[in-house]
Amino acid sequence: MSERGALRVRLDLLAREVAKFGVVGAVGLVVNIAVSNLLWRYTDIPTVRAGLLATLVAILCNYVGFRYWTYRDRDKTGRTRELTLFLLFSVVGAVIETGVLYAATYGFGWDTPVQSNVFKIVGIGIATLFRFWSYRTWVFRALPDGETLPAGEASADVPPADGEALPDKGVVTTEGVAQGRAVPVPAPAQAAAVRAEADPARR
Incomplete structure (x- = not known):
């Protein structure tokens, strides 16, 4: 980013x-x-x-x-x-x-x-x-880097943890922004890999 x-x-x-x-x-x-x-x-x-x-x-x-x-x-x-x-x-x-x-x-x-x-x-x-x-x-201090709240307690305003998948949006990587919280980025390479694996099956 x-x-x-x-x-x-x-x-x-x-x-x-x-x-x-x-x-x-x-x-x-x-x-x-x-x-x-x-x-x-x-x-x-x-x-x-x-x-x-x-x-x-x-x-x-x-x-x-x-x-x-x-x-x-x-x-x-x-x-x-x-x-x-x-x-x-x-x-x-x-x-x-x-x-x-x-x-x-x-x-x-x-x-x-x-x-x-x-x-x-x-x-x-x-x-x-x-x-x-x-x-x-x-x-109300921000959570230390790498720590997350227990399941069900996360705010809707807080992005998912590092490496967590997002529907239709790829994965999440940490860019050191917004107090060390994760930021969603697209992952087109993963979608392409899935399509490449599916093509041989059709043949």
């Missing part, structure tokens, strides 16, 4: 990852904003503290979505390490998110419902960039 083709594969996989991350993040955003507004409206919990509680609820929802959908094809051998790092980086993201709301509320006095929602969303946006980088790099 050419260098340009390899880059195209990497970008395609990254685009899918970003899209899935965005969907889970959007669900988390809805949960975060909904819980925040419920607490602000129906409880006497201070604005920033209520926003932090809502963030923690959203973090739990996000973990389920990331582990079992966005990154379901990633390494699953170290769940304790994974969950610990997820909580650690999520706390850092929560500090970033809550820090923006805190600065707006107590630094500038912007604490009306509309202003609180606006800065809550701004904080979530900044924290999301950090979370995306940290989760994909440290939490």
Whole structure:
């Protein structure tokens, strides 16, 4: 595969990852904003503290979505390490998110419902960039070269293992692209060999 083709594969996989991350993040955003507004409206919990509680609820929802959908094809051998790092980086993201709301509320006095929602969303946006980088790099790690998930757990977005046959597409070879995952390439030579073996039988 050419260098340009390899880059195209990497970008395609990254685009899918970003899209899935965005969907889970959007669900988390809805949960975060909904819980925040419920607490602000129906409880006497201070604005920033209520926003932090809502963030923690959203973090739990996000973990389920990331582990079992966005990154379901990633390494699953170290769940304790994974969950610990997820909580650690999520706390850092929560500090970033809550820090923006805190600065707006107590630094500038912007604490009306509309202003609180606006800065809550701004904080979530900044924290999301950090979370995306940290989760994909440290939490949900790619499988080491040569390792695959157990049968039935592979994602539809992940190509088959090296040397595995694909219907009507030949075999798969590793080209060192997309985190060492296999890439399908045609195998016309195999089809020609089958036809050559079949011709003598007809004669």
